Amino acid sequence: MKILLIGEYSRLHNSLKKGLNLLGHQVTLVGTGDMFKKFPVDESIQTKWLTDKPIPLLFRKILLRILKKDPAQWEIGYRFKKILPKLKNYDVVQLINSHSIGTYPNFEIKLLKKIFEQNGKVFLMGCGDDYPVVKAYLEGKMRYHMLTPYLESGSKLKSDYALKYLTPPYKKLFDFVYKNAEAVIPSDMDYKIPWEGWDKVAEMIPNPIIISKEYSPIKIEGRKIRILFGVNTMNYTKKGYRFFDEALIRIEKKFPHLVEIRRTENLPFHIYVKELELCDILLDNVYAYDQGYNALEAMARGKIVFTGAETEFEQHYNLKEKVAINALPDAESIFLELEELILNPERIENIGQKAREFIEREHECEVVAKKYLSLWQQTL
Known part of the structure; x- marks a missing residue:
């Protein structure tokens, strides 16, 4: 055809x-x-x-x-x-x-x-x-x-x-x-x-x-947790980025010994992908029910993504386990979700693996x- x-x-x-x-x-x-x-x-x-x-x-x-x-x-x-x-x-x-x-x-x-x-x-x-x-x-x-x-x-x-x-x-x-x-x-x-x-x-x-066949599951032991916040400045307001910024200020202050935060702006896709490869957690979107492309690209690499993962999304795919973190338009909620992951890094490894499996099953x-x-x- x-x-x-x-x-x-x-x-x-x-x-x-x-x-x-x-x-x-x-x-x-x-x-x-x-x-x-x-x-x-x-x-x-x-x-x-x-x-x-x-x-x-x-x-x-x-x-x-x-x-x-x-x-x-x-x-x-x-x-x-x-x-x-x-x-x-x-x-x-x-x-x-x-x-x-x-x-x-x-x-x-x-x-x-x-x-x-x-x-x-x-x-x-x-x-x-x-x-x-x-x-x-x-x-x-x-x-x-x-x-x-x-x-x-x-x-x-x-x-x-x-x-x-x-x-x-x-x-x-x-x-x-x-x-x-x-x-x-x-x-x-x-x-x-x-x-x-x-x-x-x-x-x-x-x-x-x-989906790349080259895939290494996240292993946190012995190093800081890497958080990536990739900002598209044109969409700063409509993606709810301010909630991520507010939460990150608190995370950086409370866990400087446990996290490494990287904030980028308006990167060409081929450079952005390199940043994705290095992170464990991606902050993507607040005002969404489902995942857009940045989120899916990260999930395909086994990363934890704060994005749209609402009940409607979970029901559509009949999901029984988390494959992403549903980022709500509330800085306190985002902070608490990040804190929970930072204090329990095994959850990062587990959800990251589920994210990869989900992409292979539904999005390849x-x-x-x-x-x-x-x-x-x-x-x-």
């Missing part, structure tokens, strides 16, 4: 591509690389003129202030249009979300219209911001979520990037994509729940993970790729 994957914001499409390649399928991945993360793509539509160098960046800011629009989005659309002649005769096209190219909505509709005309069946991922998800969050469908900080009483946040999906241009884009899609595929509980009730929603397929990229193929083939 010939498959076209458009958009990459987490490593989902890279991991799925790996699984599909192992099963003998031809895959092309188109995307920007997602800024500082620099995910690999086959066809790049990353901006080249309006880079982060001083003069182009200044020009971009001036135009943004005058026109109230980011010229980099036009460049992304232009670069996608240039490669359109190559993106044809695919059996399946899958979009990472309704704004998968990343240009302005009206321009994106024109580009996607051409993609849909010259290829086979279209599928939409339910793995991030989109109209139904943002709408469900604002309507209170979940106890907490990425927009919780924006909605809190006294919040200083004037808006949120995700709110653009509710504006008329992006709603029009979503409607166009949804109309042309065969199905929407949720990737975890944070998107499965908001998408419930939409008639094209398929069964949830877990995020695929490329070839296993997950077979589930995608089964869904796609039902419609071909």
